[in-house]
Amino acid sequence: MISIRDAISTDASDLAHLIKELGYPAEAREVWSRVEKLPETYRTLVAEVAGRVVGFVRMLTLPVYEHPRPIGWILALSVSSTKRRIGVGRALIKAAEKHYRALGVNDVRLSSGLQRTEAHEFYDKLGFDKVGYRFKKKLA
Numbered sequence: 001m002i003s004i005r006d007a008i009s010t011d012a013s014d015l016a017h018l019i020k021e022l023g024y025p026a027e028a029r030e031v032w033s034r035v036e037k038l039p040e041t042y043r044t045l046v047a048e049v050a051g052r053v054v055g056f057v058r059m060l061t062l063p064v065y066e067h068p069r070p071i072g073w074i075l076a077l078s079v080s081s082t083k084r085r086i087g088v089g090r091a092l093i094k095a096a097e098k099h100y101r102a103l104g105v106n107d108v109r110l111s112s113g114l115q116r117t118e119a120h121e122f123y124d125k126l127g128f129d130k131v132g133y134r135f136k137k138k139l140a
Helices: 009-023 029-036 090-104 117-125
Strands: 001-006 042-049 052-062 073-077 108-110
Touching: 001 090, 009 029, 009 042, 009 052, 009 073, 042 090, 052 090, 073 090, 090 117
Parallel strands: 073 108
Antiparallel strands: 001 042, 042 052, 052 073
């Protein structure tokens, strides 16, 4: 059984591990310090299986001038490599959608790196449309 809840400070080590699985450096202390500094428009949910955190979704609700309602951004989704394909990612996305609906958000977006082809298939199956490209530039 998969349960979804808000992230708490004792999840920091699990969050750091899941962030590392995405390919980013992360240390538990730093991760939670960053989470605590985020404004209330951000929310992180975790998925537990058998009492162990096995995934998370990080979300942002963003008012924009282009739309009358705020938009929802799924900023990160990670599921432990040992718990994929059992519904964890789907449960996290559904929980994010429920959160956004409760806030009156009807436009949810996300980005996914070009190399994450399995993730693209996953998002397609959940009804997300591919609508553009994301660009990145490092500033010195």
